[in-house]
Amino acid sequence: MTGDRQGGQLMKRAANSVAGKIGTRATILAADDDHKFLEEVKEILENEGYGVITATNPFDAKRILGDGLVDLALLDIRLTDMNDEKDRSGLIIAREIAPQIPKILVTSYLPYRDNSEEKGLPANVSFVSKQAGLDTIVYSVKSTLASIKRSSAPDGREDETALEGSAEMAPKEKPGFEKSVRAKWLTQKSPIMALILLLLALLAGVLAMVLENPILLIGTVAAAILAVVLIGVSISIE
């Protein structure tokens, strides 16, 4: 009973937030360390008219949720490392950060649902399987936002604008998340530049052998280190 009451309060608080945005689009945080999946989710939600902010690690996800800039969060459970079976970073964020914001835990590992760790999660946290496909995820997003609207509407009617998003509204970046063009360019291009640097490093190694000049090995080591530094810098910018 206490849990239901607490859940109701959380839904109301979230509803107030979304209700204040009637006429503007709802903003969703999508957090996943799988970039490909994240881009697909972002694309489909933006096509539905929602504003999407992405995070690829728990720190960014916490920061964005903590700032209260979103109406709903789609969180991957294994947010730090998708291969680490002990990784529960998404679950911890859902439990501890911004409980007033409804969250959907997206995971490939649905056994989490039956896990005792689900206990202690706020009532506005739900689960959806990655395998169920993007359409199911979009449906979950719409349903969750609609339920928030219903709880906020005085006569309990559904507000269609929340369900559809509002693609016609001009997309507006949240302050603090604007990246300089250079930073964006570096983030996008750094893997290919790092790959080229590694190839150059290898080439320097081959030349050192062919020309019998070991000084060129310094170029090999320098280029390889530079490639890693480049990736590190782009991650820190990201």
Added chain:
Amino acid sequence: MTGGKMVVGWRISRPTVTSLRWWCLSALFVILVSLWFNAAHYTFKRRSEEWVLWPVTVRMFAPSYLSANNDEQIRFTVENMDSKAVDVAFRLINSGTLWDFPKQAENNNVYSGPIQSQEQIYRAVDLYLPASISQVYRMRGKDAGLNISGGLVSATPRTIPIPVQVAPILQAKQLADYCGIALFGLVIWLVRGLWDKIGERAR
């Protein structure tokens, strides 16, 4: 198919904290491959030579590049081709810029004494060339300056230059061994990691 667009071909994902580990391992792999190939190039090459100093024939088997600051070995055989026994004396002489420390019997004698008709004498000379990095780099492309000097005791000794060079990498032999082991370990690690990733995707 996502949002009406199909993703065709492959692309490199944007870097993440997880992928940084893979980038570091790839960089380490490139460094180790380069170091190993270079060190191995100077380590595994061998050469053999034959000189006829009638009535004896001297044959040599040695590394093409001597690795400075490592133990090296040059093998010689001296064969008497004549029908009667002869007395010979052969020494290893260094006229190069690097010192050499002969380790065999604590002197530079390759062989001195009688050789019976059709007899073949085998000697392995252990060498140690102490050098600094700048010294070996300066000797790039030049012979080490080692010679085999001698012949029949009764005749004037001849000096024959031994066509071996000094590897321009210090301790090339040791470096090839260590880099080879590290590379092998890294390849096993990478293959295991990729195998796990493939398994994860398949699940």
